[in-house]
Amino acid sequence: MALSDISRLTRFNIMQIGLFSLRFLLPLFLIGCSDPEQAKLNDKPTAVHTELGSKNQGLNIVAKLDNELISMTEIDAKIQLKLFDLEWHKYQLRKAALDATLTTKIELRLSDTDVSAPSDIEILLTPPSAPRVHLPQTDKAIKGSPDAEIKLSLFCSYQSSHCARLQPELRELEARYGQLVNLVFYDLPQTFHRYGQAAANANLCAMESDSQWAYQAALYSNINQLNRERYLIIANQLGLDKSSFTHCIDLNQYQDKLDADRELAQRLGLGNVPVLFVNGLYTKGANTADGYGYYINQELIRLGLPIPSSLPLGLISTSINQPKQDSNAHLKDLNTQAVTEYKHGDTIAKQVTLATIEPERVLLNNNGQMEFLLLKQTQNQRVASTDSMRSPSTENKSNHPHRGADSSAQAERFKQLPTTAKMQLSKHWLSQHLQNKEKLAQHFHATEHQIEGVHLLKLTEIDRSEFYKTLGLQSGDVVLQANNQWVHEGANPLWDALAQEEITLLVMRKGLPMRFDYKTKP
Known part of the structure; x- marks a missing residue:
């Protein structure tokens, strides 16, 4: 059956058998052909080329409605982001296959004594060019310089683990590019994010006091604790007016702004989060700072900037x-x-x-x-320099050389940890709670794990403690270090660290190391 026959039969069906039958028959027409030459056509776009005269020659027409032509370009414009997702998936498959091929070929060379190892490897496979989307002007808050050459537009949800894990990468981009980049945040809670909408509204309530970025950082520090009590705790730490803030979250005051963000996302064809646009360039899914940096660097080069x-x-x-x-x-x-x-x-x-x-x-x-x-100051991006990492018991190093080596290796790994949570704490609130530090200390218990002969300390039964909940800590957390000093059964430097303006805690949670950074404010 020729494609022109399909076209004529399609027009006949529209007139004679109705849309329901057409929906049933068209797939059979397109896949039921057994002719080998016709099978080749199925690998090409299913465009219907009609005799439209010289003025339409070269147009990729996919449908005709009376005298109205519908082109592939018109269709693609509505789904350009989804089409790019397909191209990106193809790139990822090719990249994985290329990596495997290179590894195999290098191993074969190394196993052959008569063939030298490759001295130069050049990767020529490049990711697909991202589509550029026009984002409308907005009155949203801007994080960074309003005049930055690179504008990042992020669609995310506060209940998304992917968005939470993205925060250290965004902080790395801020440190790497400085005043060259800024960020605008769009709320896109997913339909299955039960608390995402309320959390987004709470953050917009904090915007009234220009505290939305600090509030946002606190929300992302623990996405499993999104509730009214925690919204008020964060607001209290930032010194927000309790009455007006409570009124704002209870009335869901910014529902209209949340609806506007969701409608924009729908018009753009967005689905899952996170989605980051780099000067309008579409990048799908969570990525690393280096991954986003590729697109940022391409934009800087395009603009003639270093x-x-x-x-x-x-x-x-x-x-x-x-x-x-x-x-x-x-x-x-x-x-x-x-x-x-x-x-x-x-x-x-x-x-x-x-x-x-x-x-x-x-x-x-x-x-x-x-x-x-x-x-x-590079040390501000890391936990500490090697010289400042103190062991809990220096006199035990000679008695336990292997343990000393292990702790030094652990300390070196801790230096590389990105910040898991970043929060501001009220100095007045801290001083009030630290008056009861003896009672707070009762939640620390020695663990079986030792480092250099001393037991580390684990927090227990703190789920109802306002103090530890505000710090983002949980029962079962092992507090390893406070401001570069080990926390152990012989000494707990946590209380002295909390009296400083900047505090860094290193915590082991369910076998994973985490870093918490705090800043105190009057």
């Missing part, structure tokens, strides 16, 4: 002088830890020169590509 340097260098300090040739910068080699002073035009490495020195960053010319290094 990208973050991938060289193993850190910017330690800058000194701006006049004339500018007298300005200098101190760079640290992250491999050797050596610090070297450089001036304008100095060669740093092969085909890498120092192009510009600014107060907060330097620009490098890396083989024709402009790159930047930001001035930042």
Whole structure:
């Protein structure tokens, strides 16, 4: 049966047998052909090409309604994000197959004594080009500089574990790109997220006091505790007016804004969360900072702007002088830890020169590509330096050398932990509760696990404790460190740490290490 016969029969059916029968017969027409040449057509788009005259020649027409033509372009425009999802899935399959193929070929070479190992591997497979979506102007709050060249638009839900795990990656992007990026958040609670809507409304209530970002961080610190009691606890820590905030959450005051976000998501064809747009470029699903960084870097290059340097260098300090040739910068080699002073035009490495020195960053010319290094305190991005990691009992190191080695290795791993939860705490609230620290300490009990001869401490029966619940801690948590000092049966530095302006807790929860960062406010 020829395709033109199908077209004529289709038109006949529309007139004679009705839409119901057409719905039944069309699949049979399209898949029931046994001719080999016709089978090849099934691998192509199911477009119906009609004799439309020279003016329509080349158009990919998929349907005709009387004299109205419906093109593939018109159809694709409505489902462009879903089509990209298919292309992305194909890319992931190819990438996995490529990785497996490369691994097999390298192993074969290594097993053959007559063949040398490959000296150069170049990956030419690239991800598909993401579609760019026009997002309407919005009066939403912006996190970061309003004038940032890269605008991130995030659709997420507060009850989504994927969105919660995305938060450390977003903080890494903020640290990596600085004032080059900003973020606008859109609420898209999923239909099966029972508490997502109320949590979103609570965060918008906090917006009235310009506290939405701190409130959001607290919500994501524990997505399993989304309830009215916790909304009020977070509001209290941020110093929000209790009466107006309670009124706002009880009336679900921002339902109209939540509806508007959901309607926008539907118009865009969004489904699951998270979805992040990079200057309108669509990126699907949760990704790493490096994954999002690929799209951000492509946008910076398109705009003629420098990208973050991938060289193993850190910017330690800058000194701006006049004339500018007298300005200098101190760079640290992250491999050797050596610090070297450089001036304008100095060669740093092969085909890498120092192009510009600014107060907060330097620009490098890396083989024709402009790159930047930001001035930042690298220790703020990690838990601690190696020298500051104190063991709970130094005198036991000689008695338990293997345990000492194990604890040092653990300390090194802790340094690399991303922040699981980031919260603000009221200094007044803390001081009130710390007056009862003897009672609070009764919830700590020694565990069977030892490190360097001393028992670590586990929290028990704290599920009804406002103090521990506010900190985001749970029964069964093993508190490993407080501000880089070990917590154990011989000493509990938690109470002294909570008196500081910045507190970092390292916690082991169900076998997984977690990091909690707090800042106190008056």
